[in-house]
Amino acid sequence: MKEKKPIDGSTWDSNLSQAVDLINSSNSFLFSGDIDPDSVGSMLSLSLYLDQLEKKVFLIIPEPLGDNLDFFEKIIHYNSIRILRTQDDIDTVKDEIEAVIFCDTANTKLVPFYPHISKSILSRKPNVVEIDHHFGADSEELTDYGIKLFRNANANTEIIGDVLEMLYDKNPERPNPFSQRNIILGLITGILGDTVGGKVIHYKEDYDHWMQKLGDQLKNITRWRDSDEKRTEDSRTSKFGDATQVLDYLNKLTEDQESCLNLLNTRIESKGNMGFLSLLPSSYEEVHGTCQPFESDWFVDIMGLLLNSVPEQSGHAGIIIFEGKNAEAQDCIFIKIRRAVDFSGVDLRTGEGKIKELFGDLYMGGGGHAGAVSFRIHPLEEKELLAQLDNLFDFFNNAIDAGKK
Numbered sequence: 001m002k003e004k005k006p007i008d009g010s011t012w013d014s015n016l017s018q019a020v021d022l023i024n025s026s027n028s029f030l031f032s033g034d035i036d037p038d039s040v041g042s043m044l045s046l047s048l049y050l051d052q053l054e055k056k057v058f059l060i061i062p063e064p065l066g067d068n069l070d071f072f073e074k075i076i077h078y079n080s081i082r083i084l085r086t087q088d089d090i091d092t093v094k095d096e097i098e099a100v101i102f103c104d105t106a107n108t109k110l111v112p113f114y115p116h117i118s119k120s121i122l123s124r125k126p127n128v129v130e131i132d133h134h135f136g137a138d139s140e141e142l143t144d145y146g147i148k149l150f151r152n153a154n155a156n157t158e159i160i161g162d163v164l165e166m167l168y169d170k171n172p173e174r175p176n177p178f179s180q181r182n183i184i185l186g187l188i189t190g191i192l193g194d195t196v197g198g199k200v201i202h203y204k205e206d207y208d209h210w211m212q213k214l215g216d217q218l219k220n221i222t223r224w225r226d227s228d229e230k231r232t233e234d235s236r237t238s239k240f241g242d243a244t245q246v247l248d249y250l251n252k253l254t255e256d257q258e259s260c261l262n263l264l265n266t267r268i269e270s271k272g273n274m275g276f277l278s279l280l281p282s283s284y285e286e287v288h289g290t291c292q293p294f295e296s297d298w299f300v301d302i303m304g305l306l307l308n309s310v311p312e313q314s315g316h317a318g319i320i321i322f323e324g325k326n327a328e329a330q331d332c333i334f335i336k337i338r339r340a341v342d343f344s345g346v347d348l349r350t351g352e353g354k355i356k357e358l359f360g361d362l363y364m365g366g367g368g369h370a371g372a373v374s375f376r377i378h379p380l381e382e383k384e385l386l387a388q389l390d391n392l393f394d395f396f397n398n399a400i401d402a403g404k405k
Contacts, residue, residue, distance in 0.1 A: 001108070001140035004132060006152045019129045019147045020166045026099040026127055028056040030090075032117065033103035034110040034327070035061060037193030037250065040072055042103040042131065042156045045186035049164060049177045051079055058093050060084045062112045066300040068250050071240075072189070075182045087116045094120045099127040102142050104156035104190075106134035106367040109376075111142065112327045131159050137349040137367030154207050157190030161210055184218050188243050189250070196308055197247045199341045200371060215243045253301060260291040261302050261309075268313050272397040275310040275318030276389075279303075280333075280382055294322055307372075311340040316400050317348065319389070323379065332364055332376040333385065337396075339371040345403030346396065348373045354395045358388045 007015060031047055033039040040061065047057040061083050065073055076083060084090050090113060100121060108114045122128070128146030132139075133153040141148065153159055164177040177183050191210060192198065201207045222241040240246045253261060264287065269276045279294045292298040310318030317339045326332050335355065337348050347370040356363050359377045366375030
């Protein structure tokens with residue numbers, strides 16, 4: 001596949017217009033992407049509008065989204081949008097699909113069930129739109145045809161906002177997508193998710209534009225209802241009237257989760273300029289009295305906060321490792337690396353070459369942004385893994401030291 005490159009200028013305008021025309025002319029859509037708040041917020045926001053236009057939409061979401069994104073699932077179910085959990089689910093609708101829209105996914109290895117989608121749907125050459133803001137490392141186009149909406153953005157939902165704006169501008173007789181609370185919630189959640197709650201902003205002008213537009217709209221259209229004999233009063237912790245409430249919900253933890261997070265924060269190691277936290281099975285054996293299994297839904301929300309706290313403890317960058325499964329359901333070890341909020345002295349994507357060198361045929365892929373990357377390797381013995389990671393720490397420590405000079 002071809003490496004992704006940002007698109008701008010007249011090419012961007014043309015691609016965006018073509019994508020909107022394709023969406024207008026198609027009647028049934030399959031949405032897929034790497035599962036995180038930005039990806040799901042992208043799929044949800046656009047699919048809600050298409051559903052309102054009486055077009056058929058299907059979302060591939062293999063697993064429940066977890067407590068902190070449960071409002072997404074409630075919105076999906078309330079609007080009777082069908083979620084596809086398995087390959088068998090995909091097969092039941094494959095003959096209905098006119099267009100496939102991929103959101104926020106760097107490469108095919110991160111698309112759930114991609115080999116099956118490729119064989120059962122893409123082989124028929126349906127219309128395809130790829131929407132993404134991941135560049136560098138092993139980012140690649142997901143198909144060798146179709147319309148590409150690739151641009152530099154803080155979050156994929158910013159690009160979805162562009163699509164929704166043009167859909168409405170070309171057909172102003174339709175409902176305004178930005179008057180729909182759930183569409184706005186999906187867009188805001190994606191932006192907050194990919195900017196660490198507005199702390200890591202790569203394109204400030206875009207961020208300010210979208211957060212002001214969406215935040216103002218959310219406040220304007222949210223109605224708070226008092227209790228009566230049929231219903232309780234609207235809760236400001238579960239019904240969102242502004243972006244701050246959304247962020248608070250994304251970051252909420254139970255008391256047990258707070259205890260686990262606090263314990264794991266004490267286990268963050270210092271590796272020179274880098275923070276490090278191992279969440280391998282040997283670590284769980286030492287904390288299982290306080291933490292539930294690291295692969296459980298209970299732990300998902302803690303993981304998001306740890307990905308931020310590990311680099312913050314070093315002030316530069318941090319690495320978390322854990323076992324899991326990739327989008328193709330293969331066992332793997334994840335190596336997730338993030339920069340601290342106030343540090344920009346190294347592009348973390350440069351670590352891909354070193355990881356390929358260290359792990360050779362065990363390397364499975366990865367990529368991300370300059371400030372946040374995720375790589376995957378085949379499982380190997382923990383002692384050997386940690387020994388190789390020492391070389392990765394040396395690589396990044398040297399890069400960070402060079403950046404200070």
